[in-house]
Amino acid sequence: MTRAAAPFPVADLVRLHERVLEWFDVAQRDLPWRRDASPWAVMVSEFMLQQTPVSRVLPVYESWLQRWPSPAALAADSPGEAVRAWGRLGYPRRALRLHAAAVAIVAHHGGEVPPALDDLLALPGVGSYTAAAISSFAFAGRHVVLDTNVRRVFARIAEGEQLPATSVTSAERGLATALLPATEAHRWAAATMELGALICTARSPRCTECPVADLCRWRAAGYPEYDGARRPTQSWDGTDRQCRGRLLAVLRDSAGPVAKPQLDLVWPDAVQRERALDGLVADGLVEPVGDDSFALPG
Template identity: 55%
Template sequence: MALIYYAESIKAQADAPTVPDAARPEVAPESVPEAAALAALHNALATWFAVNARDLPWRAAECTPWGVLVSEIMLQQTPVVRVLPVWEEWLRRWPEPSALAREPAGEAVRAWGRLGYPRRALRLHAAAVAIGADHGGEVPGTYPELLQLPGVGSYTAAAVAAFAFGRRETVVDTNIRRVHARLFSGAALPSPALTAAEMRLAANALPDGAGPSVRWNASVMELGALVCTARSPKCGQCPVSGSCAWLAAGEPPPTYTPKGQSWHGTDRQVRGAVMAVLRVAESPVARELFQRAPADLGFEPAGIGIPLAALHRLDSAPEQLERALSGLLSDGLAELHPAGFRLPA
Protein backbone atom coordinates (compact mmCIF):
# COMPACT_ATOMS: atom_id res chain seq x y z
CA MET A 1 0.00 0.00 0.00
CA ALA A 2 1.12 3.56 -0.63
CA LEU A 3 2.23 5.68 2.29
CA ILE A 4 0.60 8.98 3.22
CA TYR A 5 4.06 10.55 3.40
CA TYR A 6 4.09 10.76 -0.39
CA ALA A 7 4.45 14.23 -1.93
CA GLU A 8 4.00 15.66 -5.43
CA SER A 9 6.18 17.94 -7.52
CA ILE A 10 6.80 18.93 -11.10
CA LYS A 11 9.60 16.55 -12.04
CA ALA A 12 11.15 18.51 -14.84
CA GLN A 13 14.48 16.72 -14.62
CA ALA A 14 13.36 13.68 -12.70
CA ASP A 15 14.88 10.94 -14.82
CA ALA A 16 17.61 12.94 -16.52
CA PRO A 17 20.99 11.24 -16.53
CA THR A 18 23.53 12.25 -13.93
CA VAL A 19 26.40 14.25 -15.36
CA PRO A 20 29.95 14.47 -13.98
CA ASP A 21 30.50 17.16 -11.37
CA ALA A 22 33.16 18.91 -13.42
CA ALA A 23 30.72 19.40 -16.27
CA ARG A 24 28.40 21.50 -14.07
CA PRO A 25 30.43 23.97 -11.97
CA GLU A 26 27.50 26.25 -11.09
CA VAL A 27 26.83 24.54 -7.74
CA ALA A 28 29.32 22.84 -5.44
CA PRO A 29 27.21 21.05 -2.80
CA GLU A 30 28.65 21.14 0.70
CA SER A 31 28.55 18.42 3.30
CA VAL A 32 25.41 17.96 5.31
CA PRO A 33 25.39 19.20 8.92
CA GLU A 34 26.66 17.08 11.78
CA ALA A 35 24.41 14.31 13.04
CA ALA A 36 22.60 16.31 15.75
CA ALA A 37 21.84 19.25 13.45
CA LEU A 38 20.73 16.96 10.66
CA ALA A 39 18.43 15.07 13.01
CA ALA A 40 16.87 18.39 14.01
CA LEU A 41 16.20 19.15 10.35
CA HIS A 42 14.62 15.74 9.89
CA ASN A 43 12.31 16.29 12.83
CA ALA A 44 11.39 19.86 11.89
CA LEU A 45 10.40 18.94 8.36
CA ALA A 46 8.52 15.82 9.44
CA THR A 47 6.49 17.93 11.88
CA TRP A 48 5.83 20.59 9.25
CA PHE A 49 4.77 18.00 6.68
CA ALA A 50 2.32 16.33 9.07
CA VAL A 51 0.45 19.62 9.33
CA ASN A 52 0.89 21.16 5.88
CA ALA A 53 0.97 18.29 3.38
CA ARG A 54 -1.65 18.49 0.68
CA ASP A 55 -4.39 15.88 0.66
CA LEU A 56 -3.75 14.11 -2.66
CA PRO A 57 -5.25 10.75 -3.60
CA TRP A 58 -1.96 9.06 -4.46
CA ARG A 59 -0.77 9.79 -0.91
CA ALA A 60 -3.64 7.94 0.71
CA ALA A 61 -2.92 4.71 2.55
CA GLU A 62 -5.41 2.86 0.35
CA CYS A 63 -3.73 3.93 -2.89
CA THR A 64 -2.15 0.95 -4.63
CA PRO A 65 1.42 0.83 -5.95
CA TRP A 66 -0.10 1.02 -9.44
CA GLY A 67 -1.78 4.30 -8.48
CA VAL A 68 1.54 5.65 -7.22
CA LEU A 69 3.35 4.58 -10.38
CA VAL A 70 0.71 6.23 -12.57
CA SER A 71 0.96 9.44 -10.55
CA GLU A 72 4.73 9.51 -10.81
CA ILE A 73 4.66 9.20 -14.59
CA MET A 74 1.89 11.77 -14.97
CA LEU A 75 3.54 14.30 -12.66
CA GLN A 76 6.71 14.49 -14.72
CA GLN A 77 6.82 18.05 -16.08
CA THR A 78 3.11 18.47 -15.31
CA PRO A 79 1.52 20.35 -12.36
CA VAL A 80 -0.75 18.54 -9.94
CA VAL A 81 -3.83 20.58 -10.84
CA ARG A 82 -3.74 19.18 -14.37
CA VAL A 83 -2.87 15.66 -13.28
CA LEU A 84 -5.61 15.18 -10.67
CA PRO A 85 -8.67 14.72 -12.94
CA VAL A 86 -6.77 12.58 -15.45
CA TRP A 87 -5.28 10.38 -12.71
CA GLU A 88 -8.68 9.88 -11.11
CA GLU A 89 -10.32 8.92 -14.40
CA TRP A 90 -7.37 6.68 -15.33
CA LEU A 91 -7.63 4.75 -12.04
CA ARG A 92 -11.41 4.41 -12.40
CA ARG A 93 -10.98 2.96 -15.87
CA TRP A 94 -7.80 0.97 -15.25
CA PRO A 95 -7.55 0.24 -11.51
CA GLU A 96 -4.79 -2.29 -12.05
CA PRO A 97 -2.08 -2.83 -14.68
CA SER A 98 -3.83 -5.80 -16.30
CA ALA A 99 -6.85 -3.66 -17.14
CA LEU A 100 -4.71 -1.21 -19.09
CA ALA A 101 -2.63 -3.98 -20.69
CA ARG A 102 -5.79 -5.46 -22.23
CA GLU A 103 -6.52 -2.20 -24.08
CA PRO A 104 -4.79 -0.99 -27.26
CA ALA A 105 -1.92 1.42 -26.66
CA GLY A 106 -3.91 4.08 -28.50
CA GLU A 107 -6.52 4.09 -25.75
CA ALA A 108 -3.85 5.07 -23.24
CA VAL A 109 -2.83 7.93 -25.52
CA ARG A 110 -6.46 8.98 -25.92
CA ALA A 111 -7.07 8.96 -22.17
CA TRP A 112 -3.88 10.95 -21.61
CA GLY A 113 -5.73 13.99 -22.88
CA ARG A 114 -3.85 17.28 -22.69
CA LEU A 115 -1.24 16.32 -20.10
CA GLY A 116 1.49 16.76 -22.69
CA TYR A 117 4.44 14.54 -23.59
CA PRO A 118 2.05 11.73 -24.62
CA ARG A 119 4.87 9.24 -25.07
CA ARG A 120 4.52 8.84 -21.33
CA ALA A 121 1.14 7.20 -22.00
CA LEU A 122 2.77 4.69 -24.33
CA ARG A 123 5.41 3.94 -21.72
CA LEU A 124 2.79 3.41 -19.02
CA HIS A 125 0.96 1.02 -21.31
CA ALA A 126 4.20 -0.83 -22.02
CA ALA A 127 4.94 -0.94 -18.29
CA ALA A 128 1.49 -2.42 -17.63
CA VAL A 129 2.15 -5.13 -20.21
CA ALA A 130 5.56 -5.87 -18.67
CA ILE A 131 4.08 -6.00 -15.16
CA GLY A 132 1.64 -8.65 -16.35
CA ALA A 133 4.25 -10.63 -18.26
CA ASP A 134 7.10 -10.50 -15.75
CA HIS A 135 5.58 -9.80 -12.32
CA GLY A 136 2.27 -11.62 -12.20
CA GLY A 137 0.27 -8.42 -12.64
CA GLU A 138 1.68 -6.77 -9.49
CA VAL A 139 3.90 -3.68 -9.54
CA PRO A 140 7.37 -4.82 -8.41
CA GLY A 141 8.56 -3.40 -5.13
CA THR A 142 12.31 -2.97 -5.45
CA TYR A 143 14.40 -0.33 -7.18
CA PRO A 144 16.18 -2.74 -9.58
CA GLU A 145 12.92 -4.38 -10.65
CA LEU A 146 11.16 -1.05 -11.14
CA LEU A 147 14.07 0.28 -13.15
CA GLN A 148 13.57 -2.53 -15.66
CA LEU A 149 10.02 -1.41 -16.49
CA PRO A 150 9.56 0.49 -19.77
CA GLY A 151 9.59 4.24 -19.23
CA VAL A 152 10.82 4.03 -15.63
CA GLY A 153 14.07 5.87 -14.94
CA SER A 154 16.16 6.23 -11.82
CA TYR A 155 13.99 8.90 -10.19
CA THR A 156 10.71 7.09 -10.80
CA ALA A 157 12.09 3.74 -9.62
CA ALA A 158 13.34 5.31 -6.37
CA ALA A 159 10.11 7.27 -5.82
CA VAL A 160 7.81 4.28 -6.32
CA ALA A 161 10.00 2.04 -4.16
CA ALA A 162 9.92 4.67 -1.40
CA PHE A 163 6.36 6.00 -1.58
CA ALA A 164 4.51 2.83 -2.58
CA PHE A 165 6.58 0.26 -0.69
CA GLY A 166 8.19 2.24 2.14
CA ARG A 167 11.77 1.48 1.13
CA ARG A 168 14.81 3.58 1.98
CA GLU A 169 15.77 5.12 -1.34
CA THR A 170 17.43 8.38 -2.34
CA VAL A 171 14.68 10.32 -4.11
CA VAL A 172 15.88 13.40 -5.96
CA ASP A 173 13.54 15.52 -8.07
CA THR A 174 13.68 19.19 -9.07
CA ASN A 175 12.10 20.43 -5.84
CA ILE A 176 14.36 18.34 -3.63
CA ARG A 177 17.42 19.52 -5.56
CA ARG A 178 16.40 23.17 -5.04
CA VAL A 179 15.83 22.74 -1.30
CA HIS A 180 19.15 20.96 -0.91
CA ALA A 181 20.95 23.64 -2.93
CA ARG A 182 19.64 26.41 -0.66
CA LEU A 183 19.61 24.60 2.65
CA PHE A 184 23.00 22.91 2.44
CA SER A 185 24.97 24.60 -0.37
CA GLY A 186 23.88 28.24 -0.12
CA ALA A 187 22.99 28.41 -3.82
CA ALA A 188 19.81 29.98 -5.17
CA LEU A 189 19.24 27.16 -7.62
CA PRO A 190 20.71 23.72 -8.25
CA SER A 191 22.79 23.02 -11.34
CA PRO A 192 20.91 22.98 -14.64
CA ALA A 193 21.40 19.20 -14.77
CA LEU A 194 21.65 16.65 -11.99
CA THR A 195 25.21 16.06 -10.81
CA ALA A 196 26.86 13.16 -9.01
CA ALA A 197 27.69 15.54 -6.14
CA GLU A 198 24.00 16.33 -5.67
CA MET A 199 23.19 12.64 -5.51
CA ARG A 200 25.89 12.12 -2.87
CA LEU A 201 24.55 15.06 -0.89
CA ALA A 202 21.01 13.66 -1.02
CA ALA A 203 22.22 10.22 0.04
CA ASN A 204 24.18 11.71 2.97
CA ALA A 205 21.16 13.71 4.10
CA LEU A 206 18.84 10.69 4.12
CA PRO A 207 17.85 9.49 7.62
CA ASP A 208 18.58 5.97 8.71
CA GLY A 209 15.59 3.65 8.71
CA ALA A 210 12.89 3.21 6.08
CA GLY A 211 10.09 5.19 7.72
CA PRO A 212 12.14 8.32 8.52
CA SER A 213 13.72 8.26 5.05
CA VAL A 214 10.32 8.19 3.34
CA ARG A 215 9.09 11.05 5.52
CA TRP A 216 12.23 13.06 4.74
CA ASN A 217 11.93 12.55 0.98
CA ALA A 218 8.27 13.50 1.04
CA SER A 219 8.65 16.52 3.30
CA VAL A 220 11.60 18.02 1.40
CA MET A 221 9.73 17.54 -1.87
CA GLU A 222 6.64 19.20 -0.45
CA LEU A 223 8.65 22.07 1.00
CA GLY A 224 10.07 22.75 -2.46
CA ALA A 225 6.63 22.61 -4.06
CA LEU A 226 4.88 24.88 -1.54
CA VAL A 227 7.44 27.08 0.21
CA CYS A 228 10.95 26.90 -1.25
CA THR A 229 9.75 27.63 -4.77
CA ALA A 230 12.00 28.61 -7.65
CA ARG A 231 10.81 32.18 -8.24
CA SER A 232 9.20 33.40 -5.01
CA PRO A 233 10.35 31.41 -1.98
CA LYS A 234 8.26 32.00 1.14
CA CYS A 235 11.15 32.01 3.56
CA GLY A 236 8.99 33.39 6.38
CA GLN A 237 6.96 30.18 6.28
CA CYS A 238 9.92 27.81 6.13
CA PRO A 239 10.34 25.57 9.19
CA VAL A 240 14.10 25.28 8.65
CA SER A 241 14.94 28.84 7.59
CA GLY A 242 17.21 29.22 10.62
CA SER A 243 19.49 26.54 9.16
CA CYS A 244 19.36 27.71 5.53
CA ALA A 245 22.83 28.36 4.07
CA TRP A 246 21.33 30.48 1.28
CA LEU A 247 19.64 32.85 3.73
CA ALA A 248 22.78 32.97 5.84
CA ALA A 249 24.77 33.97 2.75
CA GLY A 250 22.45 36.90 2.07
CA GLU A 251 20.30 35.24 -0.63
CA PRO A 252 22.84 35.40 -3.47
CA PRO A 253 21.22 35.42 -6.93
CA PRO A 254 21.36 32.43 -9.28
CA THR A 255 24.50 31.98 -11.34
CA TYR A 256 22.41 31.26 -14.45
CA THR A 257 18.97 32.09 -15.81
CA PRO A 258 16.69 29.07 -16.18
CA LYS A 259 15.39 28.75 -19.72
CA GLY A 260 11.69 28.12 -20.16
CA GLN A 261 10.42 25.93 -22.95
CA SER A 262 8.88 27.79 -25.87
CA TRP A 263 5.55 26.63 -27.21
CA HIS A 264 3.83 28.97 -29.67
CA GLY A 265 4.91 28.36 -33.23
CA THR A 266 7.00 25.31 -32.37
CA ASP A 267 6.85 21.79 -33.76
CA ARG A 268 5.63 20.71 -30.31
CA GLN A 269 2.57 22.94 -30.66
CA VAL A 270 1.75 21.49 -34.07
CA ARG A 271 2.26 17.93 -32.79
CA GLY A 272 -0.10 18.67 -29.92
CA ALA A 273 -2.74 20.03 -32.29
CA VAL A 274 -2.48 16.95 -34.50
CA MET A 275 -2.77 14.70 -31.46
CA ALA A 276 -5.90 16.58 -30.37
CA VAL A 277 -7.47 15.65 -33.69
CA LEU A 278 -6.46 11.99 -33.44
CA ARG A 279 -7.70 11.66 -29.86
CA VAL A 280 -11.28 12.49 -30.82
CA ALA A 281 -11.29 10.80 -34.22
CA GLU A 282 -13.37 7.63 -34.41
CA SER A 283 -11.82 6.61 -37.74
CA PRO A 284 -8.53 7.29 -39.57
CA VAL A 285 -7.98 10.93 -40.56
CA ALA A 286 -6.96 11.51 -44.17
CA ARG A 287 -3.72 13.41 -44.74
CA GLU A 288 -5.48 16.09 -46.78
CA LEU A 289 -7.62 17.01 -43.77
CA PHE A 290 -4.45 17.99 -41.94
CA GLN A 291 -3.11 19.82 -44.98
CA ARG A 292 -6.22 21.73 -46.09
CA ALA A 293 -9.12 23.26 -44.20
CA PRO A 294 -12.39 21.30 -44.48
CA ALA A 295 -14.09 24.27 -46.12
CA ASP A 296 -11.55 24.11 -48.94
CA LEU A 297 -12.29 20.41 -49.37
CA GLY A 298 -16.03 21.04 -49.61
CA PHE A 299 -17.25 19.01 -46.61
CA GLU A 300 -17.44 19.08 -42.83
CA PRO A 301 -15.71 16.13 -41.14
CA ALA A 302 -17.78 14.49 -38.44
CA GLY A 303 -16.54 14.65 -34.86
CA ILE A 304 -13.18 16.32 -35.44
CA GLY A 305 -14.23 19.75 -36.67
CA ILE A 306 -13.24 21.71 -33.55
CA PRO A 307 -9.70 20.34 -33.02
CA LEU A 308 -9.11 20.34 -36.78
CA ALA A 309 -10.08 24.03 -36.97
CA ALA A 310 -7.69 24.74 -34.09
CA LEU A 311 -4.90 23.02 -36.00
CA HIS A 312 -5.53 25.06 -39.13
CA ARG A 313 -5.62 28.30 -37.14
CA LEU A 314 -1.95 27.71 -36.37
CA ASP A 315 -1.28 28.30 -40.06
CA SER A 316 1.86 26.17 -39.83
CA ALA A 317 4.15 25.74 -42.81
CA PRO A 318 3.62 22.53 -44.80
CA GLU A 319 7.07 21.25 -43.91
CA GLN A 320 6.36 21.82 -40.19
CA LEU A 321 3.14 19.84 -40.42
CA GLU A 322 4.98 17.04 -42.22
CA ARG A 323 7.63 17.00 -39.48
CA ALA A 324 4.88 16.70 -36.89
CA LEU A 325 3.16 13.83 -38.69
CA SER A 326 6.42 12.01 -39.34
CA GLY A 327 7.54 12.50 -35.75
CA LEU A 328 4.30 11.09 -34.37
CA LEU A 329 4.68 8.04 -36.59
CA SER A 330 8.29 7.46 -35.57
CA ASP A 331 7.45 7.90 -31.88
CA GLY A 332 4.66 5.34 -32.09
CA LEU A 333 2.00 7.88 -31.15
CA ALA A 334 0.24 7.48 -34.49
CA GLU A 335 0.11 4.89 -37.21
CA LEU A 336 -0.66 5.13 -40.90
CA HIS A 337 -3.76 3.24 -42.01
CA PRO A 338 -4.77 2.98 -45.68
CA ALA A 339 -7.49 5.55 -44.91
CA GLY A 340 -5.23 7.93 -43.01
CA PHE A 341 -3.67 8.57 -39.60
CA ARG A 342 -4.98 7.09 -36.36
CA LEU A 343 -3.86 6.35 -32.80
CA PRO A 344 -1.86 3.12 -32.41
CA ALA A 345 -3.92 -0.06 -32.27
Protein backbone atom coordinates in the same frame (compact mmCIF):
# COMPACT_ATOMS: atom_id res chain seq x y z
CA MET B 1 34.31 22.89 -9.95
CA THR B 2 32.38 23.94 -6.92
CA ARG B 3 33.57 22.68 -3.62
CA ALA B 4 31.05 20.58 -1.74
CA ALA B 5 29.37 22.41 1.09
CA ALA B 6 30.47 21.53 4.59
CA PRO B 7 28.34 18.76 6.07
CA PHE B 8 25.72 19.58 8.64
CA PRO B 9 26.75 19.01 12.25
CA VAL B 10 24.91 15.97 13.56
CA ALA B 11 22.78 18.09 15.86
CA ASP B 12 21.59 20.22 12.96
CA LEU B 13 20.90 17.16 10.86
CA VAL B 14 18.69 15.77 13.61
CA ARG B 15 16.83 19.09 13.81
CA LEU B 16 16.45 19.16 10.06
CA HIS B 17 14.84 15.72 10.01
CA GLU B 18 12.59 16.37 12.99
CA ARG B 19 11.30 19.72 11.85
CA VAL B 20 10.70 18.79 8.24
CA LEU B 21 8.89 15.60 9.21
CA GLU B 22 6.78 17.38 11.83
CA TRP B 23 5.91 20.10 9.38
CA PHE B 24 4.92 17.47 6.85
CA ASP B 25 2.55 15.84 9.33
CA VAL B 26 0.45 18.96 9.64
CA ALA B 27 1.00 20.73 6.32
CA GLN B 28 0.95 18.01 3.66
CA ARG B 29 -1.75 18.16 1.03
CA ASP B 30 -4.45 15.53 0.97
CA LEU B 31 -3.62 13.98 -2.39
CA PRO B 32 -5.36 10.84 -3.65
CA TRP B 33 -2.12 8.97 -4.33
CA ARG B 34 -1.25 9.40 -0.66
CA ARG B 35 -4.53 7.96 0.58
CA ASP B 36 -3.83 4.26 0.90
CA ALA B 37 -3.17 4.07 -2.82
CA SER B 38 -2.13 0.84 -4.52
CA PRO B 39 1.38 0.57 -6.02
CA TRP B 40 -0.24 0.85 -9.42
CA ALA B 41 -2.01 4.04 -8.41
CA VAL B 42 1.26 5.46 -7.15
CA MET B 43 2.93 4.51 -10.40
CA VAL B 44 0.20 6.15 -12.47
CA SER B 45 0.50 9.33 -10.43
CA GLU B 46 4.27 9.44 -10.85
CA PHE B 47 4.03 9.13 -14.62
CA MET B 48 1.43 11.86 -14.81
CA LEU B 49 3.32 14.16 -12.45
CA GLN B 50 6.48 14.15 -14.56
CA GLN B 51 6.82 17.82 -15.52
CA THR B 52 3.15 18.39 -14.85
CA PRO B 53 1.47 20.31 -11.99
CA VAL B 54 -0.71 18.47 -9.47
CA SER B 55 -3.84 20.47 -10.30
CA ARG B 56 -3.81 19.30 -13.90
CA VAL B 57 -3.09 15.69 -12.98
CA LEU B 58 -5.92 15.21 -10.47
CA PRO B 59 -8.91 14.75 -12.79
CA VAL B 60 -7.06 12.58 -15.30
CA TYR B 61 -5.63 10.45 -12.51
CA GLU B 62 -9.09 9.73 -11.11
CA SER B 63 -10.67 8.75 -14.40
CA TRP B 64 -7.62 6.74 -15.44
CA LEU B 65 -7.69 4.53 -12.34
CA GLN B 66 -11.42 4.11 -12.54
CA ARG B 67 -11.05 2.80 -16.07
CA TRP B 68 -7.81 0.86 -15.56
CA PRO B 69 -7.54 -0.13 -11.88
CA SER B 70 -4.64 -2.53 -12.52
CA PRO B 71 -1.70 -2.96 -14.88
CA ALA B 72 -3.51 -5.90 -16.46
CA ALA B 73 -6.55 -3.77 -17.22
CA LEU B 74 -4.47 -1.17 -19.02
CA ALA B 75 -2.36 -3.78 -20.79
CA ALA B 76 -5.53 -5.38 -22.17
CA ASP B 77 -6.56 -2.13 -23.82
CA SER B 78 -4.90 -0.48 -26.82
CA PRO B 79 -2.06 2.02 -26.53
CA GLY B 80 -4.21 4.41 -28.54
CA GLU B 81 -6.85 4.42 -25.82
CA ALA B 82 -4.14 5.29 -23.31
CA VAL B 83 -3.06 8.22 -25.47
CA ARG B 84 -6.67 9.34 -25.80
CA ALA B 85 -7.32 9.14 -22.07
CA TRP B 86 -4.12 11.07 -21.43
CA GLY B 87 -5.97 14.05 -22.80
CA ARG B 88 -4.14 17.34 -22.63
CA LEU B 89 -1.66 16.44 -19.89
CA GLY B 90 1.21 16.95 -22.29
CA TYR B 91 4.17 14.77 -23.28
CA PRO B 92 1.84 12.06 -24.64
CA ARG B 93 4.70 9.62 -25.02
CA ARG B 94 4.28 9.16 -21.29
CA ALA B 95 0.92 7.54 -21.97
CA LEU B 96 2.54 5.19 -24.42
CA ARG B 97 5.29 4.34 -21.96
CA LEU B 98 2.84 3.79 -19.11
CA HIS B 99 0.93 1.39 -21.33
CA ALA B 100 4.15 -0.40 -22.30
CA ALA B 101 5.16 -0.56 -18.65
CA ALA B 102 1.82 -2.17 -17.81
CA VAL B 103 2.39 -4.76 -20.52
CA ALA B 104 5.87 -5.47 -19.13
CA ILE B 105 4.51 -5.78 -15.59
CA VAL B 106 1.98 -8.36 -16.75
CA ALA B 107 4.64 -10.21 -18.75
CA HIS B 108 7.43 -10.22 -16.20
CA HIS B 109 6.00 -9.49 -12.77
CA GLY B 110 2.73 -11.37 -12.56
CA GLY B 111 0.74 -8.19 -13.03
CA GLU B 112 2.07 -6.59 -9.84
CA VAL B 113 4.19 -3.44 -9.76
CA PRO B 114 7.63 -4.63 -8.62
CA PRO B 115 9.09 -3.08 -5.46
CA ALA B 116 12.77 -3.39 -6.39
CA LEU B 117 14.57 -0.39 -7.84
CA ASP B 118 16.26 -2.43 -10.58
CA ASP B 119 12.99 -3.93 -11.78
CA LEU B 120 11.33 -0.53 -11.81
CA LEU B 121 14.20 1.08 -13.71
CA ALA B 122 13.86 -1.54 -16.43
CA LEU B 123 10.31 -0.40 -17.16
CA PRO B 124 9.70 2.03 -20.03
CA GLY B 125 9.27 5.60 -18.88
CA VAL B 126 10.80 4.91 -15.48
CA GLY B 127 14.05 6.75 -14.77
CA SER B 128 16.01 7.29 -11.60
CA TYR B 129 13.50 9.65 -10.03
CA THR B 130 10.35 7.66 -10.83
CA ALA B 131 11.89 4.33 -9.77
CA ALA B 132 12.94 5.78 -6.41
CA ALA B 133 9.58 7.47 -5.95
CA ILE B 134 7.52 4.35 -6.64
CA SER B 135 9.71 2.17 -4.43
CA SER B 136 9.57 4.77 -1.66
CA PHE B 137 5.92 5.76 -1.74
CA ALA B 138 4.33 2.45 -2.65
CA PHE B 139 6.64 0.15 -0.71
CA ALA B 140 8.23 2.34 1.97
CA GLY B 141 11.65 1.74 0.41
CA ARG B 142 14.71 3.72 1.43
CA HIS B 143 16.10 5.60 -1.56
CA VAL B 144 17.42 8.99 -2.53
CA VAL B 145 14.53 10.69 -4.31
CA LEU B 146 15.81 13.62 -6.32
CA ASP B 147 13.13 15.58 -8.07
CA THR B 148 13.14 19.26 -8.94
CA ASN B 149 11.65 20.17 -5.52
CA VAL B 150 14.13 18.18 -3.45
CA ARG B 151 17.04 19.43 -5.52
CA ARG B 152 16.01 23.04 -4.91
CA VAL B 153 15.47 22.48 -1.17
CA PHE B 154 18.87 20.88 -0.73
CA ALA B 155 20.61 23.47 -2.88
CA ARG B 156 19.28 26.20 -0.62
CA ILE B 157 19.50 24.61 2.80
CA ALA B 158 22.77 22.74 2.43
CA GLU B 159 24.68 24.48 -0.34
CA GLY B 160 23.50 28.00 0.17
CA GLU B 161 22.50 28.45 -3.45
CA GLN B 162 19.26 29.66 -4.91
CA LEU B 163 18.92 26.89 -7.46
CA PRO B 164 20.57 23.56 -8.26
CA ALA B 165 22.70 23.00 -11.36
CA THR B 166 21.10 22.07 -14.66
CA SER B 167 21.73 18.38 -14.20
CA VAL B 168 22.29 16.15 -11.18
CA THR B 169 25.95 15.83 -10.23
CA SER B 170 27.53 13.00 -8.28
CA ALA B 171 28.29 15.48 -5.50
CA GLU B 172 24.63 16.37 -5.34
CA ARG B 173 23.60 12.74 -5.11
CA GLY B 174 26.22 12.27 -2.41
CA LEU B 175 24.79 15.15 -0.44
CA ALA B 176 21.27 13.75 -0.73
CA THR B 177 22.55 10.38 0.44
CA ALA B 178 24.24 11.98 3.43
CA LEU B 179 21.01 13.74 4.34
CA LEU B 180 18.90 10.58 4.10
CA PRO B 181 17.66 9.63 7.58
CA ALA B 182 18.23 6.11 8.87
CA THR B 183 14.52 5.51 9.35
CA GLU B 184 11.45 6.95 7.70
CA ALA B 185 13.38 7.67 4.51
CA HIS B 186 10.19 7.38 2.45
CA ARG B 187 8.49 10.02 4.58
CA TRP B 188 11.59 12.18 4.33
CA ALA B 189 11.37 11.95 0.57
CA ALA B 190 7.73 12.96 0.51
CA ALA B 191 8.30 15.69 3.08
CA THR B 192 11.21 17.34 1.29
CA MET B 193 9.28 17.25 -1.98
CA GLU B 194 6.30 18.83 -0.27
CA LEU B 195 8.49 21.48 1.34
CA GLY B 196 9.79 22.42 -2.08
CA ALA B 197 6.31 22.45 -3.57
CA LEU B 198 4.63 24.53 -0.86
CA ILE B 199 7.28 26.61 0.92
CA CYS B 200 10.69 26.51 -0.78
CA THR B 201 9.24 27.36 -4.18
CA ALA B 202 11.23 28.36 -7.22
CA ARG B 203 10.04 31.93 -7.48
CA SER B 204 8.71 33.38 -4.24
CA PRO B 205 9.80 31.15 -1.37
CA ARG B 206 7.76 31.50 1.82
CA CYS B 207 10.75 31.62 4.12
CA THR B 208 8.73 33.04 7.00
CA GLU B 209 6.71 29.83 7.04
CA CYS B 210 9.68 27.53 6.64
CA PRO B 211 10.27 25.11 9.53
CA VAL B 212 14.03 25.07 8.91
CA ALA B 213 14.72 28.69 7.96
CA ASP B 214 17.25 28.98 10.79
CA LEU B 215 19.25 26.10 9.30
CA CYS B 216 19.15 27.42 5.73
CA ARG B 217 22.53 28.40 4.30
CA TRP B 218 21.00 30.30 1.42
CA ARG B 219 19.12 32.47 3.88
CA ALA B 220 22.21 32.86 6.08
CA ALA B 221 24.15 34.03 3.04
CA GLY B 222 21.60 36.72 2.31
CA TYR B 223 19.77 35.02 -0.55
CA PRO B 224 22.46 35.34 -3.25
CA GLU B 225 21.08 35.01 -6.76
CA TYR B 226 21.84 32.02 -8.90
CA ASP B 227 24.66 32.69 -11.33
CA GLY B 228 25.06 29.38 -13.17
CA ALA B 229 23.66 28.21 -16.48
CA ARG B 230 19.91 27.94 -16.80
CA ARG B 231 17.90 25.47 -18.76
CA PRO B 232 17.38 27.14 -22.11
CA THR B 233 13.89 28.57 -22.26
CA GLN B 234 11.91 26.52 -24.66
CA SER B 235 10.23 28.36 -27.47
CA TRP B 236 6.77 27.35 -28.51
CA ASP B 237 5.20 29.31 -31.39
CA GLY B 238 5.94 27.65 -34.69
CA THR B 239 7.82 24.70 -33.24
CA ASP B 240 7.45 21.05 -34.18
CA ARG B 241 6.11 20.45 -30.70
CA GLN B 242 3.23 22.82 -31.26
CA CYS B 243 2.54 21.20 -34.60
CA ARG B 244 2.62 17.70 -33.11
CA GLY B 245 0.27 18.83 -30.39
CA ARG B 246 -2.28 20.10 -32.87
CA LEU B 247 -2.13 16.99 -35.02
CA LEU B 248 -2.50 14.67 -32.07
CA ALA B 249 -5.36 16.72 -30.66
CA VAL B 250 -7.36 16.12 -33.83
CA LEU B 251 -6.81 12.37 -33.59
CA ARG B 252 -7.61 12.28 -29.87
CA ASP B 253 -10.91 14.00 -30.49
CA SER B 254 -11.90 11.69 -33.32
CA ALA B 255 -13.47 8.31 -32.66
CA GLY B 256 -11.91 6.75 -35.75
CA PRO B 257 -9.28 7.38 -38.43
CA VAL B 258 -8.90 10.89 -39.81
CA ALA B 259 -8.33 11.62 -43.49
CA LYS B 260 -5.12 13.46 -44.16
CA PRO B 261 -6.72 16.57 -45.71
CA GLN B 262 -8.42 17.02 -42.37
CA LEU B 263 -5.06 16.99 -40.60
CA ASP B 264 -3.60 19.42 -43.11
CA LEU B 265 -6.00 22.08 -41.88
CA VAL B 266 -4.33 22.52 -38.50
CA TRP B 267 -0.86 23.57 -39.73
CA PRO B 268 -0.02 25.77 -42.71
CA ASP B 269 3.60 24.77 -43.33
CA ALA B 270 3.44 21.52 -45.30
CA VAL B 271 7.09 20.60 -44.85
CA GLN B 272 6.96 20.99 -41.10
CA ARG B 273 3.59 19.28 -40.95
CA GLU B 274 4.89 16.20 -42.72
CA ARG B 275 7.94 16.10 -40.51
CA ALA B 276 5.81 16.33 -37.38
CA LEU B 277 3.40 13.65 -38.58
CA ASP B 278 6.29 11.35 -39.49
CA GLY B 279 7.68 11.95 -36.05
CA LEU B 280 4.41 11.03 -34.38
CA VAL B 281 4.28 7.83 -36.42
CA ALA B 282 7.91 7.04 -35.61
CA ASP B 283 7.15 7.55 -31.91
CA GLY B 284 4.21 5.16 -32.11
CA LEU B 285 1.71 7.84 -31.16
CA VAL B 286 0.01 7.71 -34.54
CA GLU B 287 -0.38 5.00 -37.14
CA PRO B 288 -1.26 5.19 -40.82
CA VAL B 289 -4.59 3.66 -41.81
CA GLY B 290 -5.09 2.68 -45.41
CA ASP B 291 -3.86 5.08 -48.03
CA ASP B 292 -4.63 8.50 -46.73
CA SER B 293 -5.75 8.32 -43.13
CA PHE B 294 -4.25 8.26 -39.68
CA ALA B 295 -5.40 7.13 -36.25
CA LEU B 296 -4.22 6.57 -32.71
CA PRO B 297 -2.38 3.23 -32.41
CA GLY B 298 -4.72 0.25 -32.11
